[in-house]
Amino acid sequence: MPIINFIIYLLTMIGIYSLLAMSLNFQVGFTGLINFGQVAFFCIGAYTSSLLVVNAGVPILVGFLAAMALSGILGYIMSIPTKSLKSDYWAIATLASAEIVRLFALNEDWLTAGPFGVMGIPQILKDSISKDAYPVFYLLFVIACIIIVYIFLSMLTNSPFGRNLKAIRDEEELCLSLGKDTQKLKLQAMIVAGTVGGLAGALFAFYIQFISPENFKPIETFLMWAMIIVGGRGNFMGAIAGAVVIQLFNVSTRFVGNYVPLGSDTMAALRMTIIGVLIIVFLLYRPEGLIKEKKKVYDELAK
């Protein structure tokens, strides 16, 4: 039934973007790192996994792990300038870097097939799962990833490490005066965030089974930003909620286009205008987002 397939597709895309939103939230909402180049993790994750599997015949699991590793390394590289650059300058630098990554994918066709993209990305466990059950299987796979990532990220943010990150976000000088190596902490945060972003990229590539530089334009980063602004920073439920709201809006308006006599370009423009307005409205009137950051209360000591 087409409706069921559409819903499964919608949920899967919401799932993949939830991972990206959680990764961005970890950087922005917890550590205060304003990353305008988030799509770079998505891009590297998708290309690494698919190129290794399609061109080099690497097993899919290894492809996924390599995607996560390379994105983590990109996170490390992106964190280095945070030492000398103020937040707004660093944000601009990340925007520029993500575009450079995309332009590299676009131009170096000996590696990435350039504008034609990577085609024929195989399905995971293709032989073991029936064609009909596959979409459900993949959705469950994505949900499993979300649950695992959610648990890991929550453990991190509830730990002393997470506490240090929040302190960097709110008062970095205080952190320094308390002996924390803030540069190392930011580095670790970016590696974690990059790894999650890379996972999302691999999941995307193996779901859609075809990727090209068109999928990784800067507007993607700002969609993820809309998700954390609307959903709520400083908490992962907020990131997921934001992904649900924005993706629902995004995909459903595509659907509506079938019933309303407006061209697809017009629908796209209307959609993005509303998203831009949402960003402004939330930042002006509800900066904490839909789901607020929870206060950390410690249990009394067990005697």
Added chain:
Amino acid sequence: MDISQILVNTLVRGAELSLLAIGLTMIFDILKFANFAHTDYAVLGALFAYVFNRILGLNLVLAIIFAAFVGGWAGILIDQVVFKRLRKIGAQPVTLMITSMGTAIALRNLMRLIWTSHAKTYAVPLHKPFEILGARITPLQIGIIVVGLLSMITFHLVLHRTTFGKALRAISDNSDLANACAIDSEKMIRRLWFLASAYGVIGGSMIAMEHLLYPRLGFDIIIPVFCATILGGIGNPYGAMLGALTLALAENFILAIDLAPLINLGGFFDVGSIQISTGYKPAISFMILIIVLLFKPTGILRKK
């Protein structure tokens, strides 16, 4: 491509970028945030110029002048509706920057809604290019360079000969002191937005005349404009001009050079001509931006 052509192209592109960079740098300095929507105001103005010119049949120069006014007012309006509130509650510069990003997306797509994504052109009469010292240059390009120069001179005069300009320089040097001297900052801010946006519209129209006009143009030029701004140092309008010229030179030069001699190492190897693919042209400004940010974020010129 020989030197004189590179220079001509540099002057043209440099003029266009300076008109945009000058507004961005002043806003960045006085209102202390990176306005990602700046180039979109410029494109909005350029689209109005298109309407005045193509649809209302106005003379091109008049169309652009009227459009500059529209753009200036749009800048003020957006500030009143969006940024002023954040200013009043003492929001962080990054919040303003992120909000400007939302504004950019909304504005760009609103323009797309109204005018569609199709590229547009002005009613510019085609002329044969002149040949000067081995370089080809069209009357339009000469016009762009002249407009750029005149605008810079006008800006200089505004900055040094008007009360408004003096107030701007005062706020730029020391905003607390300026407040203490009872300079009406809100009025100054409105005038600043008008000036910055109007200049941006002129710059945007120039680019649109030389190439194409489409709603997404704003995003395509924001990074080069940022690059020029940061190269020249935030708050330094002369730096913005210099930064624009430097970037334009780099863009034209880097694509023209043949890397083969370098790789051949004077006869060691024998590689055919190697040039950086033009697909990377946008990346040049990105790379320069990153390099400048990493090594000298205060710009190559000190603040005057």
Added chain:
Amino acid sequence: MLTIKNLEKRFGSLKALDDVSVEVDDDCIVGLIGPNGSGKTTLFNVVSGFYEKDGGEIFFKGVRIDGLPPNKIAKKGLCRTFQVSKAPEKMTVLENMLLAAEQQIGEDPFSALFMHSRVKKSENANLARAMELLDMLQLSQLKNDYAGDLSGGQKKLLSLGRVFMLKPDMILLDEPTAGVNPTLRVQLMEAIKRLQQIEKTTFFIIEHSMKVISSICDKVYVLNFGQKIAEGTPEEIQQNGQVLDAYLGGP
């Protein structure tokens, strides 16, 4: 414990610190006074690594520390508070205290994820110490309030509590009693004295109140226009003509 030799710091053409030399002996409480703008906080900023020096040397426990970043200096046992207390908006008072704890397991991703039980043990130990300190500073009832919501005086107390969690060898206190009500001020002074005696902490305190200085300081340094103009016991400097001139703007 802390030896500052001929320290210089310039901002453009302004000499904020001009040939300043200071000795703070172990287990002492030393005061730093001077009119506004005399360079007191600048001195603290240079010593704690937040500003770079332009000349001179700084020794802590016999080792040179000038040029080190602030977090390394803090880890060596020399900590500080800020003139305007830093209060992370979205972190509670207890979180602040735990943030500062000296020994923590779980401050990096690996241990946070894989050493759960040891992290819990260390957190509990630190919680106990944090509650003790909060009780002493009369902040316990605020333990789950956001630091950003505290009053000015309460923020000062929190800063004190935080820096005590670090168990430093020496603390630079920048105007610890500014904005604190008189009863609490006395309590603060008691706490500082107690810490000096029990934990053998050395203190270097910027203060404006001569009353506070006289009651707890063993020695006082006086700065004016970035230069050291006097040093001695509180009684001695209260009778020093130059000091009086500096404060009264005399000839």
